Amino acid sequence: MTAANAEVHRHLQNWHDWAHHTLILTGPEGSGKTAMAAAFEAESGGLCLDDAAEYEDTEIFHLWNRANGEHKPLLLLSSKPVSEWEIMLPDLKSRLAASLHLEIGAPDQAMIDGLFQKFFAIRGLTISEDALRYLEKRMVRSYAMVRQLAQKMDALAIESKKPINLAIAKSALGFFDADDEKVDI
Structure with a gap:
């Protein structure tokens, strides 16, 4: 961990504080999203979806409902910002908008x-x-x-x-x- 991803690590460790128990983590390929997600899953027991932008709305929505039903945090990963996910379901769009969004910036x-x-x-x-x-x-x-x-x-x-x-x-x-x-x- 360096200053480049310290905020992301802090939020991943404090998943109890996430709005709607969901974090959307975006950043370029090779920035460590998948490695951070694996550590998050092991520590929190939460659910993760890598390349979330590539999934159908209904798949993301069902995972969201499953995470909430099981009282588990949900981590959605993507190299694309949410605005480029082409979400069509209004309920999913509003849930994603209300979630915590973090972006991994350039490496220090x-x-x-x-x-x-x-x-x-x-x-x-x-x-x-x-x-x-x-x-x-x-x-x-x-x-x-x-x-x-x-x-x-x-x-x-x-x-x-x-x-x-x-x-x-x-x-x-x-x-x-x-x-x-x-x-x-």
């Missing part, structure tokens, strides 16, 4: 560092501090960019048979900068 530097370290630790690798400091000043701050850079650095490290160091970070970031320049032409 501590989150970016942690995500890189986690990505490489899973592969039995590390990323050097100078590589992290280089990237922090130059990369786009998004969960998608962290994932793309990590994958590119991993591929470059395998190709060159070298650890994830400053040279690998520069090469990986240069790859994305070159792509950006191609798009602008």
